[in-house]
Amino acid sequence: MSKQPKSPQKLPYLVDVEKNKSYLWCSCGESQSQPYCDGTHRGSDFKPIRFKAETTRxxxxxxxxxxxxxxxCDGTHQDL
Ligand code: FES
Incomplete structure (x- = not known):
């Protein structure tokens, strides 16, 4: 696995999150369960990012x- 993350898509994933539920966002791009971590990063320098939804939205x-x-998403995908 390279130091650069893989880009599964050059667009955000629009997902539903539930208040107070924790999620693990895939940072390496190799997960088969995008946008979430499925453990594929193991053995690489990438770590998933855990976040908790403050509201259901x-x-x-x-x-x-x-x-x-x-x-x-912060819009960076538009410059890739
Ligand atoms: S999808 Fe990565 S910044 Fe928008």
Whole structure:
């Protein structure tokens, strides 16, 4: 696995999150369960990002894996 994350897609994933539930966002891009971690990063320098939803809502999680505000899309995908 390289030092650069893989970009499963150059768009965010629009997902439903539930208040007070914790999620593990895939940072390496290799997970088969995007945008969430499935453990594929093991053995690499990547670690998933754990976040807790403050409200039940739809949110945009980064799919390009280059956001500067993980796990959320910050628009960086537009420059790739
Ligand atoms: S999908 Fe990565 S910044 Fe938008």
């Amino acid at each position: 739809k949110t945009s999680l980064c799919g390009c894996k280059h956001t500067k505000n993980p796990p959320y």
